[in-house]
Amino acid sequence: KAGVTQTPRYLIKTRGQQVTLSCSPISGHRSVSWYQQTPGQGLQFLFEYFSETQRNKGNFPGRFSGRQFSNSRSEMNVSTLELGDSALYLCASSLASLPDTQYFGPGTRLTVL
Amino acid sequence: AQSVTQPDIHITVSEGASLELRCNYSYGATPYLFWYVQSPGQGLQLLLKYFSGDTLVQGIKGFEAEFKRSQSSFNLRKPSVHWSDAAEYFCAVDGDKIIFGKGTRLHILP
Numbered sequence: 001k002a003g004v005t006q007t008p009r010y011l012i013k014t015r016g017q018q019v020t021l022s023c024s025p026i027s028g029h030r031s032v033s034w035y036q037q038t039p040g041q042g043l044q045f046l047f048e049y050f051s052e053t054q055r056n057k058g059n060f061p062g063r064f065s066g067r068q069f070s071n072s073r074s075e076m077n078v079s080t081l082e083l084g085d086s087a088l089y090l091c092a093s094s095l096a097s098l099p100d101t102q103y104f105g106p107g108t109r110l111t112v113l
Numbered sequence: 114a115q116s117v118t119q120p121d122i123h124i125t126v127s128e129g130a131s132l133e134l135r136c137n138y139s140y141g142a143t144p145y146l147f148w149y150v151q152s153p154g155q156g157l158q159l160l161l162k163y164f165s166g167d168t169l170v171q172g173i174k175g176f177e178a179e180f181k182r183s184q185s186s187f188n189l190r191k192p193s194v195h196w197s198d199a200a201e202y203f204c205a206v207d208g209d210k211i212i213f214g215k216g217t218r219l220h221i222l223p
Contacts, residue, residue: 004156056210
């Protein structure tokens with residue numbers, strides 16, 4: 001069974017731009033969660049989607065948004081990029097909604113210049 | 114408020130030695146507990162989890178962890194480390210929402 005895939009793997013943007021990251025979960029998984037990982041703040045939960053509905057969200061500004069499609073694929077959008085948004089963005093999928101065993105993708109490395 | 118603490122940022126052990134990584138949490142009830150490992154440039158891989166039942170949990174790669182309610186701890190152990198275990202290890206707690214510790218980077222001496 002294929003694992004969680006994230007595209008693109010690397011991205012360079014400039015301040016003020018917006019970006020969309022994509023995540024394809026493991027086949028059959030209905031929950032997708034997004035995380036931001038930085039050296040200073042560590043791994044922080046952004047939000048979880050289950051059956052196209054946002055179930056939970058972390059403490060991030062409204063510039064961070066997401067959605068989930070009927071095939072469970074998910075996208076995360078960050079608008080008006082700031083330098084501090086430079087991070088590794090990880091997506092994880094699970095069969096059921098959290099708490100459940102999550103399987104992580106390799107991440108998208110976003111650099112904001 | 115829910116929190117998780119990994120007191121050791123770096124740990125160095127010799128190959129073949131035993132290992133214990135500490136994890137303490139704060140939550141009003143018993144949360145769901147996880148240990149993940151992250152190798153450089155990779156995503157996270159689940160080592161083991163505790164949801165309920167037996168407080169000694171066996172995971173992959175020879176790791177185990179023990180949930181101690183009285184100490185609010187979920188420490189990760191391995192009897193004999195291998196050079197390939199060098200990585201960063203994260204404890205995670207899911208009560209109201211999932212929170213990860215800051216991580217412990219494990220270095221292995223040959």
